[in-house]
Amino acid sequence: MAPPQGPRAPLEFGGPMGAAALMLLLPATVFHLLLAARSGPARLLGPPASLPGLGALWSPRALLLWLAWLGLQAALYLLPARKVAKGLELKDKSRLRYPINGFQALVLTALLVGLGMSAGLPLGALPEMLLPLAFVATLTAFIFSLFLYLKAQVAPVSALAPGGNSGNPIYDFFLGRELNPRICSFDFKYFCELRPGLIGWVLINLALLVKEAELRGSPSLAMWLVNGFQLLYVGDALWHEEAVLTTMDITHDGFGFMLAFGDIAWVPFTYSLQAQFLLHHPQPLGLPMAAIICLINAIGYYIFRGANSQKNTFRKNPSDPRVAGLETISTATGRQLLVSGWWGMVRHPNYLGDLIMALAWSLPCGVSHLLPYFYLLYFTALLVHREARDERQCLQKYGLAWHEYCRRVPYRIMPYIY
Numbered sequence: 001m002a003p004p005q006g007p008r009a010p011l012e013f014g015g016p017m018g019a020a021a022l023m024l025l026l027p028a029t030v031f032h033l034l035l036a037a038r039s040g041p042a043r044l045l046g047p048p049a050s051l052p053g054l055g056a057l058w059s060p061r062a063l064l065l066w067l068a069w070l071g072l073q074a075a076l077y078l079l080p081a082r083k084v085a086k087g088l089e090l091k092d093k094s095r096l097r098y099p100i101n102g103f104q105a106l107v108l109t110a111l112l113v114g115l116g117m118s119a120g121l122p123l124g125a126l127p128e129m130l131l132p133l134a135f136v137a138t139l140t141a142f143i144f145s146l147f148l149y150l151k152a153q154v155a156p157v158s159a160l161a162p163g164g165n166s167g168n169p170i171y172d173f174f175l176g177r178e179l180n181p182r183i184c185s186f187d188f189k190y191f192c193e194l195r196p197g198l199i200g201w202v203l204i205n206l207a208l209l210v211k212e213a214e215l216r217g218s219p220s221l222a223m224w225l226v227n228g229f230q231l232l233y234v235g236d237a238l239w240h241e242e243a244v245l246t247t248m249d250i251t252h253d254g255f256g257f258m259l260a261f262g263d264i265a266w267v268p269f270t271y272s273l274q275a276q277f278l279l280h281h282p283q284p285l286g287l288p289m290a291a292i293i294c295l296i297n298a299i300g301y302y303i304f305r306g307a308n309s310q311k312n313t314f315r316k317n318p319s320d321p322r323v324a325g326l327e328t329i330s331t332a333t334g335r336q337l338l339v340s341g342w343w344g345m346v347r348h349p350n351y352l353g354d355l356i357m358a359l360a361w362s363l364p365c366g367v368s369h370l371l372p373y374f375y376l377l378y379f380t381a382l383l384v385h386r387e388a389r390d391e392r393q394c395l396q397k398y399g400l401a402w403h404e405y406c407r408r409v410p411y412r413i414m415p416y417i418y
């Protein structure tokens with residue numbers, strides 16, 4: 001049976017009240033974290049040591065820089081791609097085309113930044129601008145979401161997302177009405193999910209590393225580790241860019257404030273928190289501990305990549321020799337579910353790997369403060385919530401076969417625990 005859609009779809013995130021609260025709480029959290037990371041006590045909870053005036057938030061230079069960044073990433077998106085991939089089939093039976101040139105955009109951005117730095121670009125000045133940059137990014141997210149909401153008014157019904165069309169403007173603005181808003185072939189959601197925010201995140205990390213070298217003579221080992229791990233994560237996402245086309249963000253969720261803000265403001269300014277913390281609170285890290293942390297990150301990455309690649313290979317071609325020997329359950333839809341390999345260990349092995357990596361990103365910051373563990377805490381909550389949403393969708397899609405999968409693979413994310 002098809003799940004209820006439009007005004008009859010069940011409301012998520014606490015409905016309109018929850019959506020309104022999140023629209024205040026999420027930007028407030030970004031500013032709180034930015035301020036806390038640079039303050040002496042670096043407290044995750046409680047008010048930051050000092051509150052800046054409004055003047056510290058607004059800077060025309062930050063606005064120009066931000067617009068130039070978005071413009072650069074949009075231009076790189078429009079460059080010829082090594083491949084054009086097709087998305088999943090839509091309600092009207094069509095399949096959208098997406099350029100696969102994210103990794104190329106990362107490399108070209110690195111080249112441009114490298115050239116700029118050798119010509120005297122003061123990258124180390126960026127950390128001082130994080131607050132006004134986060135402010136313009138948040139403003140952009142609100143204005144852009146309004147544009148997306150209005151654009152959806154004239155979109156055909158077949159282009160609307162299953163949720164996000166409740167009729168309540170606050171809720172729909174938050175969740176997003178249109179599934180794949182585009183102008184000509186420019187896909188806003190796909191662009192935002194992987195480009196300005198993710199690449200911006202590693203650029204902010206690099207600027208923090210440069211600033212630390214300016215302040216202390218050389219970057220610390222902890223800063224190198226955080227930069228290296230997160231660059232690997234972003235590089236991996238862009239290298240496997242096509243895989244994002246099957247995530248629930250692209251196939252199920254509308255494009256509204258939640259994803260727009262998440263992609264362009266939340267990711268670059270909160271995911272770089274560990275490097276921000278390290279700039280203001282240097283942490284000693286010995287080689288043996290660094291080696292253990294590298295091992296934890298490597299284990300997390302091995303599980304994350306192994307699980308994601310196994311599912312993607314299987315979904316593309318179940319007879320591929322790399323997955324053909326795995327045990328499966330048949331479903332009424334004609335699709336199969338893996339019940340051995342990574343997907344026979346827990347129902348979301350990729351989340352487990354991602355969480356192990358999140359731990360490795362925080363450990364270089366020591367254990368004296370809770371603040372650098374914010375990502376791990378937030379991410380655990382996000383993935384537990386996401387897992388529950390995915391389970392609901394899979395139950396609707398696969399019915400009895402999903403029950404059978406849950407019986408055969410009883411744990412969701414962490415074997416014997418959850």
Ligand SMILES: NC(=O)C1=CN([C@@H]2O[C@H](COP(=O)(O)OP(=O)(O)OC[C@H]3O[C@@H](n4cnc5c(N)ncnc54)[C@H](OP(=O)(O)O)[C@@H]3O)[C@@H](O)[C@H]2O)C=CC1
Pocket residue numbers: 246247248249304308311314315335336337338339343347348350351354382386390393394405
């Ligand atoms: N860093 C960050 O902030 C975030 C990172 N992520 C990461 O993104 C990645 C993608 O996650 P996400 O989009 O949530 O979902 P998943 O990649 O886990 O995909 C879930 C889908 O996989 C399919 N599936 C589930 N079980 C099986 C099985 N046993 N056999 C075959 N197919 C199965 C189902 O879709 P179907 O059957 O239709 O194919 C299900 O809807 C993860 O690695 C996650 O950790 C996610 C959110 C935030």
Ligand SMILES: CC(C)CCC[C@@H](C)[C@H]1CC=C2C3=C(CC[C@@]21C)[C@@]1(C)CC[C@H](O)C(C)(C)[C@@H]1CC3
Pocket residue numbers: 026193194198233236237244247249258259261262263266267
């Ligand atoms: C602002 C709210 C609290 C929630 C916003 C959530 C978003 C920040 C995340 C939702 C799904 C995401 C994914 C990635 C980044 C974070 C968001 C946008 C991802 C691009 C990270 C890199 C991974 O390899 C991936 C699998 C490509 C991720 C896809 C989902």
